[in-house]
Amino acid sequence: MAAEFDINIITSVKQLTEMPNVMKAVVPCYYAHPNSPIHSPAFGTSDADLDSIPIVDLSLLSSEDPDQHSKAIHDLGRACEDWGFFMVVNHGIAESLMKEMIEVTNEFFEMAEEEKSRYIGQQVFDPIKYGTSFNYTSKETIYYWRDYLKLSVYPHFHSPHQPKHFRELLREYCEKCRKVTRTLLSGISESLGLEHELMKKSLDLDSGIEVFVANYYPACPQPELVMGLPPHSDFGLLTLLIQNEVGGLQLQRNGKWININPIPNSILVNTADHLEIFTNGKYKSVLHRAVVKKVARISIGIANSPAMNATVSPAASPLIQNERFPPLYFPTKYSEYVEMQQTNPLDGKSCLDRIKIISPSLK
Numbered sequence: 624m625a626a627e628f629d630i631n632i633i634t635s636v637k638q639l640t641e642m643p644n645v646m647k648a649v650v651p652c653y654y655a656h657p658n659s660p661i662h663s664p665a666f667g668t669s670d671a672d673l674d675s676i677p678i679v680d681l682s683l684l685s686s687e688d689p690d691q692h693s694k695a696i697h698d699l700g701r702a703c704e705d706w707g708f709f710m711v712v713n714h715g716i717a718e719s720l721m722k723e724m725i726e727v728t729n730e731f732f733e734m735a736e737e738e739k740s741r742y743i744g745q746q747v748f749d750p751i752k753y754g755t756s757f758n759y760t761s762k763e764t765i766y767y768w769r770d771y772l773k774l775s776v777y778p779h780f781h782s783p784h785q786p787k788h789f790r791e792l793l794r795e796y797c798e799k800c801r802k803v804t805r806t807l808l809s810g811i812s813e814s815l816g817l818e819h820e821l822m823k824k825s826l827d828l829d830s831g832i833e834v835f836v837a838n839y840y841p842a843c844p845q846p847e848l849v850m851g852l853p854p855h856s857d858f859g860l861l862t863l864l865i866q867n868e869v870g871g872l873q874l875q876r877n878g879k880w881i882n883i884n885p886i887p888n889s890i891l892v893n894t895a896d897h898l899e900i901f902t903n904g905k906y907k908s909v910l911h912r913a914v915v916k917k918v919a920r921i922s923i924g925i926a927n928s929p930a931m932n933a934t935v936s937p938a939a940s941p942l943i944q945n946e947r948f949p950p951l952y953f954p955t956k957y958s959e960y961v962e963m964q965q966t967n968p969l970d971g972k973s974c975l976d977r978i979k980i981i982s983p984s985l986k
């Protein structure tokens with residue numbers, strides 16, 4: 624199926640699709656996932672009933688009207704507990720800034736391969752990393768139809784200097800997102816009934832880190848054969864996601880994959896692994912994946928996490944300190960968890976599973 628080219632010299636899917644000696648109508652076999660859940664009848668896909676995905680109005684979370692405020696906190700808690708995904712509206716980030724961020728990210732991926740290749744990282748914790756698939760070099764045998772740019776943006780800000788305006792837009796966008804995240808995390812802490820500052824202190828949120836991840840899924844001639852990103856949960860606390868107009872995100876709910884098509888100008892937020900650990904499983908980190916289309920898709924996530932040195936443990940949470948709710952996860956240093964996730968194939972909730980405590984009755 625594949626035409627003559629050397630897979631080892633490919634640095635991006637985009638580059639591959641533009642090579643003159645690659646057939647344009649079929650995907651190379653290295654990308655075809657014949658047994659992926661995408662083709663399994665057990666995973667019917669449907670469109671989420673838009674009314675049912677929780678919508679969180681950020682302005683109400685900071686409302687001075689006590690009734691409005693407590694309803695907003697209650698709704699946020701329900702969204703984290705029932706769905707693990709919600710759309711945030713009235714978030715205070717200008718529509719124009721979100722659009723510009725997507726445009727300038729697109730310009731990055733459109734740059735010449737030699738330019739982008741300067742940012743190819745070698746190590747897990749490199750602050751600027753351009754790459755393809757998930758773990759292209761080592762563990763993957765079938766690749767994902769995805770190129771990415773990963774930047775560590777907080778507490779130290781890292782950005783490529785090209786394209787023009789990328790750096791300043793990124794800085795502004797991240798600052799705005801940080802405010803959204805802080806409001807959400809403080810609302811989440813309140814929704815859990817935790818003592819003020821407990822979550823902040825236990826997770827050392829003042830030294831918490833933020834990572835910008837741009838995903839570029841090139842136009843694909845046979846989208847049904849490939850995966851953009853396989854089913855996975857995110858590490859960290861919350862991920863804020865925006866995207867261009869091409870949908871492709873699916874989440875797993877009640878055993879089915881459902882398409883998520885966010886309302887325009889909203890930010891899609893999901894609760895991630897370390898919120899599941901911290902809340903001892905009350906707020907779930909939900910499996911999601913990205914399918915690709917015949918047209919290119921971009922998504923931009925801002926992932927917020929505890930400090931690298933923080934040890935995340937359900938024991939830090941009063942949600943568990945009685946016999947009926949024993950801790951479900953071993954305390955784990957955040958940096959070690961990230962390393963485990965980044966050096967293994969992306970595979971469902973396998974990292975969370977590794978730190979799960981098996982109750983004696985189940986052994």
Ligand SMILES: O=C(O)CCC(=O)C(=O)O
Nearest residue numbers: 836838857872913922924
């Ligand atoms: O592209 C998407 O919609 C999902 C991206 C994602 O899940 C991730 O970057 O972790």
Ligand SMILES: [Fe+2]
Nearest residue numbers: 855856857911
């Ligand atoms: Fe994700």
